[in-house]
Amino acid sequence: MIIWRLAVAVLFSIISSYAFSITDQPCTRPASGSIVEEPATLRSRNGVLEAELTYRNQKIASDEEQYCYQSQSGDQSPTLRVKPGDLLILHLRNRLSPEQKQANRSMPKMTISSPCADASMTALSTNLHFHGMTVTPECHKDDVLHTFVQPIDKPYEYRFRVPSDESAGLYWYHPHVHGFTNRQVLGGASGALIVEGIERANKQLAGLPERTLVIRDQELLNPDATAASAAFAPPVLRDSEGDVLNTGTGGGKPAKDLSINFVPVPYPDYTPAKIQVRPSERALWRVLNASAITYIDIQILVDNQPLPLGVVSLDSSPINENGLTPNRVLWVNHVFLPPSSRVEFIFKGVSENTNARLITRSVDTGPAGENDPARPLAAIVPAAGAPVTASHLVKSPEPLPPSREVWLGNIQPSKTRKLYFSEKLESPSRADSPTIFMITVDGQTPAPFDPHETSPSITARQGDVEDWVIENRSREMHAFHIHQIRFMLTQWNGAPVDEPFLRDTINVPYWDGKSPNYPSVTIRLDFRNPNAVGTFVYHCHLLEHEDGGMMGTIQVLPQSSNATK
Ligand SMILES: [Cu+2]
Structure with a gap:
């Protein structure tokens, strides 16, 4: 008995020291100016990727936390790499610490029944959304309306098959608990998910080395610093949520800092991170804007001249009209990425002894928007001894067979709806009162999202194609995103556009406050x-x-059903 107790005590001390070592500063991040390392990768084998992600938090200021997903080997936010048709099994272990301060926004407490059915939504609840993927919105797959994993729960299992026709490219995962998503994503809760095989859609990619860059935003590391050019900077104004308002100058104090693969590039000095490349080596760069609120407009400057970027995919949708125009590359000087958007492009390479930088241009988010100034992200450092990238695309890919789907641009919609973004102050007489944000189906009464509402705002039918006009009746930009499906942009402010790819997120320009027509897409x-x-x-x-x-x-009814509204 004594030996047994001793064994238990030893085992307990091993477990506790292990627990201590992994909970102590679990979300440690690199210093500014560090080399941009490729995220750790979890790759499917024999058609299956099964992994455990432990979700942790760490307090870094009185009201600020970092969040991270840890793999079993302790890596943060690993990139999940799967092939179409693979089975993905993720065990999500919520280990958010209850000692952390709860967010101010309180949600009504609901009875915990199961992680699949209306569990409580608090600052310690979490779940996963697989952004961009066309898996079903069901429990254990990609449901965010009823799936809430609490710290007391045993690991929650996500299990789904990647659709065999899922387009190859860059997707991502992040939590999606209404009321608490911003705090968690701003704290770093996100990771890339790659569906392999993009080189099958575009033979110009065959054999290229690849690199994944995840750009995140975070609270300012130096919120009280003044810019070097402060003499010319306008006064810092903040919105009712405390974010620095758009100055309209392209400069000034940003609303948030940015990081690249977790290397922060903080205001005011913006010490760039370092991307090591081999001289003149072409590569596929995959860039995700995983920011909670920051728009970016990425550009590579070589000796201050823009380097053309060969875009092959946007929002994990190849630029090829569903295979009608294979091997297409769009050469552009910069790419605008609203929060959650992704771009994959051919990086032409830079020769030695050039000054190359990855930057974001400024984005004018509107008078009520956040300040997103131009700033560097990383210095691109060519050196013959730069490490070989961890991953290469297949050298002799088998081209994708032609799609059996009719290209969306060639289909007449069965219905047109209009929705609009709008905002109002909680107390209209007080400019500092919180903002209420709404997206409303035209004709319905504007109201913020209510998680207890059981009837959907929109009912549609599977098999249909619909046009939606989305207006912005507010003084700041918004980025429309829909789960489960993709869409095509057909008009920008009423003018026709003909994009050869689909999206899952689209920016909607801000209203100037006087035009009789609201901006729309x-x-x-x-x-x-x-x-x-x-x-x-x-x-x-x-x-x-x-x-x-x-x-x-939105509720999408099976094709056989009759009811729509
Ligand atoms: Cu918005």
Whole structure:
């Protein structure tokens, strides 16, 4: 008995020291100016990727936390790499610490029954959304309306098959608990997910080395610093949420700092991170804007001249009209990425002895928007001895067979709807009162998202294609995103556009406050995929806005059903 007790005590001390070593500063991040390392990778084998992700937090200021996903080997935010048709099994272990301060926004407490059915939504609840993927909105797959994993729960299992026709490219995962998403994503809760095989859609990619760059935003590391050019800077104004308001100058104090693969590039000095490359080596660069609220407009400057970027995919959708125009590359000087968007492009390479930088240009988010100034992200450092990238695309890929789907641009929609983004102050007489954010189906009463509302805002039918006009009636930009499906941009402020790719997020320009017509985008949504059947959400991907109510639900009925509204 004594030996048994001793063994238990030893075992306990081993477990506790292990627990201590992994909980002590679990979300440690690199210093500014560090080399940008490729995220650790978890790769499927024999058609299956099974992994455990432990979700942790760490307090870094009185009201600020870092969040991280840790793999079993302790790596943060690993990139998940799967092939179409693979089975993905993720065990999500919520280990958020209850000692952390709860967010101010309190959600009504609900009875915990199971992680699949209306568990409580608090600052310690979490779940996963697989952004961009066309898996079904069901529990254990890609549901965010009823799946809430609490710290007391045993590991929660996500289990789904990547659709065999899922387009190859860059996707991502992040938590999606209404009211608390902003805080978690701003704290770093995100990771890349790559569906392999993009070189099958574009033979110009064959054999290229590849690099994944995840750009995140975070609270300012030096919020009280003044810019070097402060003599010319306008006064710093903040919105009612405390973010630095758009100065309209392209410069000044940003609302948030940015990081690249977790290397912070903080205001005011913006010490760039370092990307090591081999001289003149072409590569596929995959860039994700995983920011909670920050727009970026990426550009590579070589000796201060823009380097053309060979875009092959946007939002994990190859630039090829579903295979109608294979091997297409769009050469552009910069790429605008709203929060949650991704771009994959051919990086032409830079020769030695050049000054090359990855930057974001400034984005004018509107008078009520955040300040997103121009700033460097990373110095691109060519050196013959630079490490070989961890991953290369297949050298002799088998080209993808032609798609059996009719290109969305060639289909007439069965219905047109109009939705609009709007904002109002909680107390209209007080300019500093919190903002209420709304997305409303035209004709319905504007109201912020209510997680207890059981009837969907929109009902559609699987098999259909619909056009939605989305207006912005507010003085700041919003980024429309819908789960489960993709769409095509067909009009920008009423003018036709003909994009050879689909998106899952689109920016909607801000209203100037006087024009009789609100700015709008028209998108063609594809409900043909049977995986779209079910109830899921559409929302603004500026997560402060989503948490503040800018979200709605859509129910997609099976094709055989009659009811629509
Ligand atoms: Cu928004």
